[in-house]
Amino acid sequence: MPDTQLEQNIPYAIRAYSPEQLTDALRKMFLIRKFEEGAEDSYTRGLIHGTMHLSIGQEASAVGSCMSLTDEDKITSTHRGHGHCVAKNADLGKMFAEFFGKETGYCKGRGGSMHIADPAKGNLGANGIVGGGLPIAVGAALSAKRLGTGAVTICFFGDGANNEGAFHESLNIASVWKLPVVFVCENNKYGMSTSTERSTAVRNIADRAVAYSMPGRTVDGNDFSAVTEAVDAAVARARRGEGPSLIENLTYRWRGHSKSDRNRYRTKEEISDWMGRDPIVSMSRLLVDHGILTNDGVAALETEAEQVIKDAIEFAAASPYPKVEEVTRDVYTVQEAAE
Amino acid sequence: MNAHTPTALRELSYAEAIREAMDLAMAADDRVILMGEDIGVYGGAFQVTGDLVHKYGTDRVMDTPISELGGAGVAVGAALTGLRPIFEFQFSDFAALAMEQIVNQAAKVRYMLGGAVSVPLVMRFPSGSGTGAAAQHSQSLEAWLGHVPGLKVVQPSTPEDVKGMLLAALEDPDPVMIFEHKILYKMKGHVPEGYYTTPIGKAAIRRAGKDVSIVATSIMVHKALAAAEQLAGEGIDAEVIDLRTVRPMDHETVLASVRKTGRLVCVYEGVKTLGVGAEISAMVAESDAFDFLDAPIVRLGGAECPVPYNPELEKAVVPQTPDIVEAVKNVVKGRI
Numbered sequence: 001m002p003d004t005q006l007e008q009n010i011p012y013a014i015r016a017y018s019p020e021q022l023t024d025a026l027r028k029m030f031l032i033r034k035f036e037e038g039a040e041d042s043y044t045r046g047l048i049h050g051t052m053h054l055s056i057g058q059e060a061s062a063v064g065s066c067m068s069l070t071d072e073d074k075i076t077s078t079h080r081g082h083g084h085c086v087a088k089n090a091d092l093g094k095m096f097a098e099f100f101g102k103e104t105g106y107c108k109g110r111g112g113s114m115h116i117a118d119p120a121k122g123n124l125g126a127n128g129i130v131g132g133g134l135p136i137a138v139g140a141a142l143s144a145k146r147l148g149t150g151a152v153t154i155c156f157f158g159d160g161a162n163n164e165g166a167f168h169e170s171l172n173i174a175s176v177w178k179l180p181v182v183f184v185c186e187n188n189k190y191g192m193s194t195s196t197e198r199s200t201a202v203r204n205i206a207d208r209a210v211a212y213s214m215p216g217r218t219v220d221g222n223d224f225s226a227v228t229e230a231v232d233a234a235v236a237r238a239r240r241g242e243g244p245s246l247i248e249n250l251t252y253r254w255r256g257h258s259k260s261d262r263n264r265y266r267t268k269e270e271i272s273d274w275m276g277r278d279p280i281v282s283m284s285r286l287l288v289d290h291g292i293l294t295n296d297g298v299a300a301l302e303t304e305a306e307q308v309i310k311d312a313i314e315f316a317a318a319s320p321y322p323k324v325e326e327v328t329r330d331v332y333t334v335q336e337a338a339e
Numbered sequence: 340m341n342a343h344t345p346t347a348l349r350e351l352s353y354a355e356a357i358r359e360a361m362d363l364a365m366a367a368d369d370r371v372i373l374m375g376e377d378i379g380v381y382g383g384a385f386q387v388t389g390d391l392v393h394k395y396g397t398d399r400v401m402d403t404p405i406s407e408l409g410g411a412g413v414a415v416g417a418a419l420t421g422l423r424p425i426f427e428f429q430f431s432d433f434a435a436l437a438m439e440q441i442v443n444q445a446a447k448v449r450y451m452l453g454g455a456v457s458v459p460l461v462m463r464f465p466s467g468s469g470t471g472a473a474a475q476h477s478q479s480l481e482a483w484l485g486h487v488p489g490l491k492v493v494q495p496s497t498p499e500d501v502k503g504m505l506l507a508a509l510e511d512p513d514p515v516m517i518f519e520h521k522i523l524y525k526m527k528g529h530v531p532e533g534y535y536t537t538p539i540g541k542a543a544i545r546r547a548g549k550d551v552s553i554v555a556t557s558i559m560v561h562k563a564l565a566a567a568e569q570l571a572g573e574g575i576d577a578e579v580i581d582l583r584t585v586r587p588m589d590h591e592t593v594l595a596s597v598r599k600t601g602r603l604v605c606v607y608e609g610v611k612t613l614g615v616g617a618e619i620s621a622m623v624a625e626s627d628a629f630d631f632l633d634a635p636i637v638r639l640g641g642a643e644c645p646v647p648y649n650p651e652l653e654k655a656v657v658p659q660t661p662d663i664v665e666a667v668k669n670v671v672k673g674r675i
């Protein structure tokens with residue numbers, strides 16, 4: 001990349017991606033926001049059962065991290081995974097159908113919000129177990145290396161997960177075997193009610209990288225361009241066969257941990273302060289400032305996202321429920337009878 | 340309830356009863372500490388610890404990092420060396436991450452050391468389905484732990500029992516695992532004031548009857564009682580036994596009932612195969628009570644699949660009251 005003074009002043013994302021790609025990134029950020037607002041509304045109206053974990057406020061981390069991935073590349077996601085699904089090109093109708101427990105949902109109504117996966121697009125799935133995706137991501141990277149597919153795996157996890165044994169074991173294995181995996185920690189300051197200060201012995205989770213001999217970087221996770229710059233470099237390093245990296249995206253969830261959170265462990269001021277750092281607002285400003293979109297163009301993306309969500313909810317609502325008689329289907333693979 | 344009862348009996352929810360037991364124990368004994376994820380200011384995922392952190396402080400109501408293996412193991416080590424920890428798993432499913440310390444360490448260290456030490460540890464496991472939380476948050480894993488000598492495993496079904504059994508567990512020198520069905524947390528019932536214990540290893544006859552013995556665990560006790568009421572209307576007099584303890588199991592109460600009724604239906608939420616009901620059935624089949632059986636033993640357990648998300652499917656994978664009614668009718672009418 002030419003190294004002129006001028007170019008250096010232009011944010012990475014603007015230099016690295018085409019206007020179409022950047023517009024699509026903002027579209028996805030709106031889709032995530034509207035999807036989750038729609039899910040929340042459906043929950044309030046009693047259309048959704050169980051609980052859900054919303055990532056409103058964290059959209060730049062999900063979309064920015066996946067910018068340089070193709071459908072061949074894999075991700076593992078978390079209980080707070082709707083954004084990762086959308087970033088990996090999920091079908092919003094199938095996501096809503098899963099929420100509604102329908103046969104047309106991603107998991108045919110068996111999984112719900114916490115288990116949405118889209119293997120065809122490289123999304124190996126959300127996870128109900130904190131830290132559950134970490135070793136699986138390393139396994140996917142092992143497959144890619146052994147099978148020579150060239151694919152990279154991004155492993156999303158929260159700050160809380162960094163205190164599970166699975167985190168430490170996974171980073172170590174990935175490092176000693178030089179596997180093509182990028183560990184992306186979405187540090188939103190809390191694991192449920194427990195702040196990183198009260199749970200984690202290091203100041204920055206990226207500091208853990210030193211212990212596993214891999215690069216570690218902490219970035220502003222609400223800054224789309226900063227996320228993209230850090231993760232793209234880590235993905236490129238993984239593709240070159242140089243092994244794993246750990247990226248920490250500092251961000252914040254606006255909503256409670258789940259539907260039953262009473263927000264007793266944080267202040268209203270803290271929440272409103274972070275709401276003033278809306279990643280969608282700053283991404284919109286970035287694209288307008290660089291002449292990629294007009295304000296009307298941004299507004300049109302938002303309206304378009306609202307329509308997509310409306311259609312998705314309609315599709316989900318009209319879809320059939322699974323048949324109770326088929327409840328034990330898919331516990332095992334049905335094998336062809338041997339001749 | 341008899342006519343002399345002066346006023347309405349005090350009622351607490353199951354969660355409040357647990358909290359009252361912990362509160363009593365902590366007030367009486369400084370060695371008692373609580374450990375778990377989000378049990379402090381959050382009050383616990385199911386609001387069981389509630390505001391205890393405000394009363395006892397963060398030195399005794401300790402939010403652990405999300406580190407089940409480490410947290411459970413720290414509780415084992417603390418129990419070995421003078422503290423009386425009560426460790427809460429946020430969901431019983433996450434005990435899978437801590438199995439090493441529970442199964443290889445807590446359960447075995449006393450035996451391996453020839454009786455030189457003991458592990459007075461209490462662990463609490465919110466379990467079961469019915470909340471729409473799907474496969475990794477809805478399991479009933481009591482049979483896993485019931486399989487391990489060295490552990491005691493209880494499943495209290497009422498607010499009164501959960502308080503008494505938690506206090507009994509704290510008095511017990513060995514590790515006691517308490518499985519609490521999440522749907523029971525809000526259930527209200529009479530809870531005596533003050534300190535009392537409910538024995539571990541003793542089943543309770545919740546309804547006496549002569550035609551069939553229904554042995555149930557945890558939330559299934561309530562479904563079995565509802566079924567028994569319906570069956571009474573059809574002339575079938577069912578005895579309902581609340582097993583209460585999975586290990587050590589109360590053989591005598593079950594056997595005496597089967598000798599009386601000649602019929603046995605086991606009802607439990609855990610997966611049917613190799614579950615608690617398999618042990619009850621085998622225990623009866625191996626005993627003299629076998630000669631009293633007038634019909635094959637029936638087990639109603641969880642379906643052979645993970646717990647699904649969709650609410651209708653979720654209901655379908657665990658025994659429901661109509662399933663119990665139907666199974667009992669078949670047994671009594673000799674239809675199997």
Ligand SMILES: Cc1ncc(C[n+]2csc(CCOP(=O)(O)OP(=O)(O)O)c2C)c(N)n1
Pocket residue numbers: 053079080128129130131157158159160161162188190191192257376405407429433436
């Ligand atoms: C092994 C395990 N322990 C505990 C939980 C309960 N739980 C679900 S999410 C969560 C907090 C996770 O925090 P973090 O990793 O920071 O992710 P965030 O929710 O902030 O996105 C907890 C404690 C779980 N699902 N799995």
Ligand SMILES: [Mg+2]
Pocket residue numbers: 158159160186187188189190191192
């Ligand atoms: Mg977090």
